Amino acid sequence: xxxxxxxxxxxxxxxxxxxxxxxxxxxxxxxxxxxxxxxxxxxxxxxxxxxxxxxxxxxxxxxxxxxxxxxxxxxxxxxxxxxxxxxxxxxxxxxxxxxxxxxxxxxxxxxxxxxxxxxxxxxxxxxxxxxxxxxxxxxxxxxxxxxxxxxxxxxxxxxxxxxxxxxxxxxxxxxxxxxxxxxxxxxxxxxxxxxxxxxxxxxxxxxxxxxxxxxxxxxxxxxxxxxxxxxxxxxxxxxxxxxxxxxxxxxxxxxxxxxxxxxxxxxxxxxxxxxxxxxxxxxxxxxxxxxxxxxxxxxxxxxxxxxxxxxxxxxxxxxxxxxxxxxxxxxxxxxxxxxxxxxxxxxxxxxxxxxxxxxxxxxxxxxxxxxxxxxxxxxxxxxxxxxxxxxxxxxxxxxxxxxxxxxxxxxxxxxxxxxxxxxxxxxxxxxxxx
Numbered sequence: 407x408x409x410x411x412x413x414x415x416x417x418x419x420x421x422x423x424x425x426x427x428x429x430x431x432x433x434x435x436x437x438x439x440x441x442x443x444x445x446x447x448x449x450x451x452x453x454x455x456x457x458x459x460x461x462x463x464x465x466x467x468x469x470x471x472x473x474x475x476x477x478x479x480x481x482x483x484x485x486x487x488x489x490x491x492x493x494x495x496x497x498x499x500x501x502x503x504x505x506x507x508x509x510x511x512x513x514x515x516x517x518x519x520x521x522x523x524x525x526x527x528x529x530x531x532x533x534x535x536x537x538x539x540x541x542x543x544x545x546x547x548x549x550x551x552x553x554x555x556x557x558x559x560x561x562x563x564x565x566x567x568x569x570x571x572x573x574x575x576x577x578x579x580x581x582x583x584x585x586x587x588x589x590x591x592x593x594x595x596x597x598x599x600x601x602x603x604x605x606x607x608x609x610x611x612x613x614x615x616x617x618x619x620x621x622x623x624x625x626x627x628x629x630x631x632x633x634x635x636x637x638x639x640x641x642x643x644x645x646x647x648x649x650x651x652x653x654x655x656x657x658x659x660x661x662x663x664x665x666x667x668x669x670x671x672x673x674x675x676x677x678x679x680x681x682x683x684x685x686x687x688x689x690x691x692x693x694x695x696x697x698x699x700x701x702x703x704x705x706x707x708x709x710x711x712x713x714x715x716x717x718x719x720x721x722x723x724x725x726x727x728x729x730x731x732x733x734x735x736x737x738x739x740x741x742x743x744x745x746x747x748x749x750x751x752x753x754x755x756x757x758x759x760x761x762x763x764x765x766x767x768x769x770x771x772x773x774x775x776x777x778x779x780x781x782x783x784x785x786x787x788x789x790x791x792x793x794x795x796x797x798x799x800x801x802x803x804x805x806x807x808x809x810x811x812x813x814x815x816x817x818x819x820x821x822x823x824x825x826x827x828x829x830x831x832x833x834x835x836x837x838x839x840x
Contacts, residue, residue, distance in 0.1 A: 411437045411529075412736050414550055414561040416536050416574060418445035420726035421709025421733075422567030423519040427463055428527035428547055428734025438520075438528055438561060439552065441535045446516030449687070453642075454617065454635065455508045455515065456724035463731060464522055469502065472514040474637040475615025476505030483671065485622035485632075486794040490671045501614065509615050509635045523719065533665070539564060539705070546748075547578075547704035563704050563740075563747040565733050567726075570690045580705065581698035581766075584713065586653060587779055588692025590630065592646030593659040595667075597679035601639050607675055608636055615836040619720060622790035624666050626657055629691075629782040631720075632666045634675065641676055644668065646689055661684065688720070690715040694772035700759070701752040709732045714764060718771045719816045725764050730760045 418440035479496035549560035620632040630647030671805040709726035736755040799811040
């Protein structure tokens with residue numbers, strides 16, 4: 407391939423598709439390169455899609471996008487080994503004409519979004535790996551080298567949307583590889599059940615859906631969470647923990663998932679299901695303080711590759727789509743002005759990200775990831791057990807005076823953690839949330 411492109415996008419996930427689509431719609435000559443057999447081939451898992459971010463790219467996406475269920479209910483569980491204490495929110499307001507959140511199957515949705523790129527004039531090249539960035543004598547990125555014969559391709563700018571563990575940027579010295587404490591490994595399965603069974607078990611009708619997110623002893627004292635998403639005829643279930651914690655403890659990801667599936671609160675929800683897919687996926691968890699340099703001479707980085715994931719609020723797809731769109735807009739506006747994509751010019755990308763919800767939310771809770779990591783034994787093991795014991799003392803009636811049970815609960819708290827330590831954790835958590 408000898409022709410030159412206005413822009414090359416590496417990766418065909420959420421961020422890459424958003425960037426390529428934005429630029430193609432504005433008339434740029436765009437090449438998008440994906441190492442998988444097709445866009446989404448590497449993403450078999452289910453996920454949550456936030457409509458607002460998609461509408462900005464494809465306003466009428468609901469007409470033909472492969473959506474599963476719109477979410478009307480959110481459950482948060484704090485679990486010990488035999489029980490859960492839950493916060494449950496359900497609203498008829500979410501049965502609106504244009505729902506706010508959906509469950510999706512990533513492999514299907516990524517493929518659909520890639521077709522929008524092609525319809526807008528973008529060229530999508532699959533089963534191709536970018537092995538390195540091409541630079542000129544001054545270090546400016548001027549294209550990519552692929553694993554194809556005569557596979558050097560030139561472009562004015564390259565957008566890296568290669569995922570959290572993409573090696574291209576780190577090999578080129580543009581960013582460091584993510585530290586183990588800033589990345590989680592999530593393992594997921596797809597459990598297939600008849601549609602009517604899912605709706606009966608979760609009290610759903612029509613296209614309604616439920617999400618359950620769980621924390622507690624299921625992560626064995628590591629920083630991590632379990633999750634369950636309802637699709638039309640399947641349930642996505644999984645658990646993710648920090649890579650550094652897994653290395654420290656030696657816990658196997660698949661063993662954590664098997665224990666989560668056997669939990670008394672979870673097992674009845676997936677009973678009788680057929681498992682057809684299993685996958686592992688790295689998720690950026692470092693937050694604002696882990697974000698690398700986002701731009702340079704001839705290059706930008708977006709999505710998971712830029713650590714743009716809001717682990718506290720469990721948001722990822724909207725940050726990827728928005729960052730990809732802003733990256734594409736930045737390049738398109740430079741192209742319209744016939745301005746060179748220098749580092750100084752591409753700094754507008756970071757400025758626009760800073761003005762968006764992406765950076766404002768991440769910066770607001772910049773200390774939360776480190777706090778949870780440092781206190782993982784307390785937040786994910788000790789406190790869930792104490793909450794469960796307190797709740798059982800509250801609801802069990804067995805002739806023992808309630809005041810004695812309250813004393814037992816207090817003694818359990820003091821035995822597990824000094825009162826000063828407990829108050830200290832509460833103060834640190836409040837500071838991180840304010």
